[in-house]
Amino acid sequence: MTQSLDNAQIEALVRRAVRAIVNNDLSSAAQPPGWVDGKPNLRVSISARHVHLSDEHVETLFGPGATLTPMKGLYQDGFFAAEQTVMIVGPKKRMLPSVRVLGPTRPFSQVELAFTDSISLGLDIPIRHSGDIDGTPGCVMVGPAGTIQLDKGVIRAAxxxxxxxxxxxxxxxxxxxxxxxxxxxxxxxxxxxxxxxxxxxxxxxxxxxxxxxxxxxxxxxxxxxxxxxxxxxxxxxxx
Missing domain, CATH: 2.40.40.20 (Barwin-like endoglucanases)
Incomplete structure (x- = not known):
């Protein structure tokens, strides 16, 4: 047996549903970014080898007017793994063929590798915090439209x-x-x-x-x- 609802009952149900949605949104908004149930939600992520590029180097590697194309968003809002990859070539012509580019672009390019990656390339890279690249080794980056010779900027990220x-x-x-x-x-x-x-x-x-x-x-x-x-x-x- 099917029971019909009058307009007043339908309106009450709709109001209740809207109120639940609004209250949930307000509860989420009241918490700091990333918090769950009123406390920090700790995440540990493995940062695999990757490259940060300047706008100038994006165009050199991928062609005039090229921009990074987001493939997947990262956990931190506004950051993403791009569809583009580059080849990294070390001093002994050893190479890593497809190293992912992360976005958005930065004022200068930087390559972040693990220690085993650096051994494969024949590079002696220091542990540095991001952006601290003075005195670090460089490498060659190869893209579909061009090549970049980095004089510095290859690090193992602390x-x-x-x-x-x-x-x-x-x-x-x-x-x-x-x-x-x-x-x-x-x-x-x-x-x-x-x-x-x-x-x-x-x-x-x-x-x-x-x-x-x-x-x-x-x-x-x-x-x-x-x-x-x-x-x-x-x-x-x-x-």
């Missing part, structure tokens, strides 16, 4: 954590501080020190480590992840 100011307050840290990252995995539990805090107003809580570090701690099988202020602090942890 591990770091992106966070917003609410995350920083939660952990009792500030921009430029260092933290420890403890990853508990079967037979591979490890604590990584010197995780640089990169805090701003909009970032979501995310630690970046490279492929070598991710393999060393068996990140895919991790059962617990803790971010701990170095040398004291509040000792708060998010899992």
């Amino acid at each position: 591990r770091h954590v992106h966070m917003n100011q609410s995350d920083a307050q939660f952990y009792g840290v500030k921009k430029g501080d260092f933290m420890d990252l403890k990853i508990t995995s079967p037979q591979c539990t490890i604590t990584m020190s010197d995780v640089l805090v990169r805090a701003d107003e909009t970032s979501k809580l995310e630690v970046h480590i490279d492929t070598d570090e991710g393999n060393a701690c068996n990140l895919d099988s991790a059962t617990k992840i803790e971010l701990i202020p170095s040398g004291g602090g509040c000792g708060c942890k998010a899992h």
